Amino acid sequence: MEFKYFDIPGVVEILPRVFGDVRGAFFESFSTQKMEAAGVIGNWVQDNQSRSDRGVVRGLHFQKPPYTQAKLVRVAAGRALDVIVDIRRDSPTYGRHISVVLDSERFNMLYVPEGFAHGFTALEDNTLFLYKCTNYYAPQAEGGLLWNDPALAIDWGVQTPTISAKDQILPTLAELESPF
Numbered sequence: 187m188e189f190k191y192f193d194i195p196g197v198v199e200i201l202p203r204v205f206g207d208v209r210g211a212f213f214e215s216f217s218t219q220k221m222e223a224a225g226v227i228g229n230w231v232q233d234n235q236s237r238s239d240r241g242v243v244r245g246l247h248f249q250k251p252p253y254t255q256a257k258l259v260r261v262a263a264g265r266a267l268d269v270i271v272d273i274r275r276d277s278p279t280y281g282r283h284i285s286v287v288l289d290s291e292r293f294n295m296l297y298v299p300e301g302f303a304h305g306f307t308a309l310e311d312n313t314l315f316l317y318k319c320t321n322y323y324a325p326q327a328e329g330g331l332l333w334n335d336p337a338l339a340i341d342w343g344v345q346t347p348t349i350s351a352k353d354q355i356l357p358t359l360a361e362l363e364s365p366f
């Protein structure tokens with residue numbers, strides 16, 4: 187298992203060791219011991235899975251305190267462009283984003299700390315997106331950021347995505363009153 191770090195502290199990409207053979211492939215998708223050794227620490231209480239076809243954008247979402255979630259995200263099938271935005275008000279990288287392609291060949295994962303908005307583009311049909319969360323779903327605490335806010339300068343890899351009505355009216359970074 188390899189770990190890559192970014193110029194935004196706390197964000198970690200995990201590259202598991204994938205064992206391929208004539209039958210297919212095997213990898214350990216989660217190990218508390220190995221993850222905590224790399225700084226991927228959380229009380230994981232809920233697993234989610236979504237399926238999206240190519241061109242779907244979901245996000246940018248977060249949950250407000252006291253229901254803040256850190257996430258550990260990966261794809262089990264397909265490929266996704268995962269995007270996270272630092273919305274911690276006192277962070278020197280406030281408003282900066284990191285984007286990482288998650289695929290079902292390397293089975294790479296991304297650890298999204300608390301204080302980030304999260305979203306992704308499905309780059310292939312039948313992209314199965316799996317993620318662990320450190321807090322339960324709390325719809326009353328849902329928050330979001332407009333995916334195509336020019337101030338974020340995010341290249342989602344798609345111009346006219348399939349996106350929920352709810353996500354199309356999320357606030358811009360300038361309008362956001364970040365709770366972090």
Ligand SMILES: Cc1cn([C@H]2C[C@H](O)[C@@H](COP(=O)(O)OP(=O)(O)O[C@H]3O[C@H](C)C(=O)[C@H](O)[C@H]3O)O2)c(=O)[nH]c1=O
Nearest residue numbers: 234236244245246247248257304305306322323324350
């Ligand atoms: C997130 C969630 C949703 N739901 C229900 C609520 C809706 O009836 C339905 C679809 O929810 P939503 O449209 O919010 O799903 P996504 O747009 O994929 O939301 C997720 O997308 C981005 C990428 C994220 O990082 C978040 O984890 C999450 O917000 O599932 C639940 O029952 N439990 C949950 O934890």
